Amino acid sequence: MLPTPDTSHVPYTRVYEPAEDSFLLLDTLSSPSETAFLSSRFSTTAGGCAPLIVEIGPGSGVVIAFLTAHAQTILGTQHVLTCGVDVNRFACAATGRTAAKAVAETMANDDGSGGGGGAGWFLDAVQGDLVAPLRDGVVDVLVFNPPYVPTDELPVPVAGGAERGTTTTFEEESHLLALSYAGGRDGMETTDRLLAALPTALSARGCAYVLLCAQNRPEEVKERIRATGGGWKAETVGTSGKQAGWEKLQIIRIWRATHDA
Numbered sequence: 001m002l003p004t005p006d007t008s009h010v011p012y013t014r015v016y017e018p019a020e021d022s023f024l025l026l027d028t029l030s031s032p033s034e035t036a037f038l039s040s041r042f043s044t045t046a047g048g049c050a051p052l053i054v055e056i057g058p059g060s061g062v063v064i065a066f067l068t069a070h071a072q073t074i075l076g077t078q079h080v081l082t083c084g085v086d087v088n089r090f091a092c093a094a095t096g097r098t099a100a101k102a103v104a105e106t107m108a109n110d111d112g113s114g115g116g117g118g119a120g121w122f123l124d125a126v127q128g129d130l131v132a133p134l135r136d137g138v139v140d141v142l143v144f145n146p147p148y149v150p151t152d153e154l155p156v157p158v159a160g161g162a163e164r165g166t167t168t169t170f171e172e173e174s175h176l177l178a179l180s181y182a183g184g185r186d187g188m189e190t191t192d193r194l195l196a197a198l199p200t201a202l203s204a205r206g207c208a209y210v211l212l213c214a215q216n217r218p219e220e221v222k223e224r225i226r227a228t229g230g231g232w233k234a235e236t237v238g239t240s241g242k243q244a245g246w247e248k249l250q251i252i253r254i255w256r257a258t259h260d261a
């Protein structure tokens with residue numbers, strides 16, 4: 001089992017603490033089926049330039065740090081660039097530190113071949129909304145553990161003002177944490193915006209991993225993606241919390257069939 005990145009420095013009063021959903025992503029992305037899928041698209045033998053991996057909403061950074069530190073094992077190449085985009089500026093700062101620590105740990109375990117132990121290159125985490133800070137068509141692997149809990153209202157990120165400083169009040173911290181879980185109608189308001197942006201954000205060989213909970217109606221979500229045409233596929237590739245025949249959480253992989261071998 002690959003080591004989980006250390007997040008002991010993360011201020012959990014302001015940033016989402018890794019939980020069952022985060023660990024489901026780590027297990028799924030490092031599973032034999034997904035390492036085989038990713039390596040077939042992105043390993044050095046698969047050709048092409050270094051893949052760009054983007055996590056939307058990295059929170060503590062545990063997932064993107066894991067992907068960066070174990071790039072060789074998961075993607076079949078360490079020539080990988082990674083970054084994150086989060087609405088929460090404290091999450092961006094935490095992610096940078098988590099990634100640096102995880103990469104340093106991998107490099108410390110290098111076998112002396114000078115390959116850095118198989119770690120990729122973490123670029124940065126920037127404050128922003130979904131894929132807005134990115135150029136079109138550049139993302140090779142997109143990962144999103146969204147705010148997925150159904151809620152009456154969707155918290156609105158405050159631009160500037162109170163969300164710019166380094167100190168926070170209790171109300172601001174509650175607001176930052178609400179941004180990490182509150183998903184609005186069916187828990188899908190933010191996820192639906194991301195799904196709509198995927199065809200523009202992903203590269204031709206790009207794929208996305210998105211976490212859904214049972215209340216998000218994952219079967220309908222997958223059908224909707226397949227029905228858009230253009231060769232889009234959507235399959236469940238990881239599950240957890242099996243209760244009475246239905247999965248509480250699942251990871252769906254979304255990709256274009258046109259690039260399948």
Ligand SMILES: C[S@@+](CC[C@H](N)C(=O)[O-])C[C@H]1O[C@@H](n2cnc3c(N)ncnc32)[C@H](O)[C@@H]1O
Pocket residue numbers: 016017018019021022025056057058059060061062063085086087088091128129130145146147148179180181190
């Ligand atoms: C459920 S947490 C997941 C955190 C981390 N990826 C994990 O798995 O532990 C959701 C994250 O998405 C961020 N987020 C919410 N809405 C967003 C948006 N519109 N754009 C970017 N990030 C967003 C939150 O700030 C939070 O860090």
